[in-house]
Amino acid sequence: SDKFLFSPISMCGLITFMNACLDTKYILCDKYHYMFYYLALAMYPRMMFTVDENLQHMPIQVRVGQAVDTVGQAGQPKRITGF
Numbered sequence: 320s321d322k323f324l325f326s327p328i329s330m331c332g333l334i335t336f337m338n339a340c341l342d343t344k345y346i347l348c349d350k351y352h353y354m355f356y357y358l359a360l361a362m363y364p365r366m367m368f369t370v371d372e373n374l375q376h377m378p379i380q381v382r383v384g385q386a387v388d389t390v391g392q393a394g395q396p397k398r399i400t401g402f
Contacts, residue, residue, distance in 0.1 A: 329363075331360060332361045339354040339357075
């Protein structure tokens with residue numbers, strides 16, 4: 320299932336954040352506000368939005384996964400994808 324149902328890394332991020340929520344006023348809202356970044360471990364983004372300075376939607380063409388070069392050992396080529 321490609322770690323779709325359970326990912327150990329995302330569970331660690333969620334457990335760390337839930338532990339920080341035990342003392343929300345001191346930990347999350349005061350000294351250790353960067354604990355919110357642990358939620359990023361549990362995210363698997365599937366789309367991207369581009370916005371301008373006024374937060375208005377800007378349509379942009381983005382190509383993900385286009386093969387640009389071949390590297391590797393002789394006889395075993397591997398693709399590098401461009402982002």
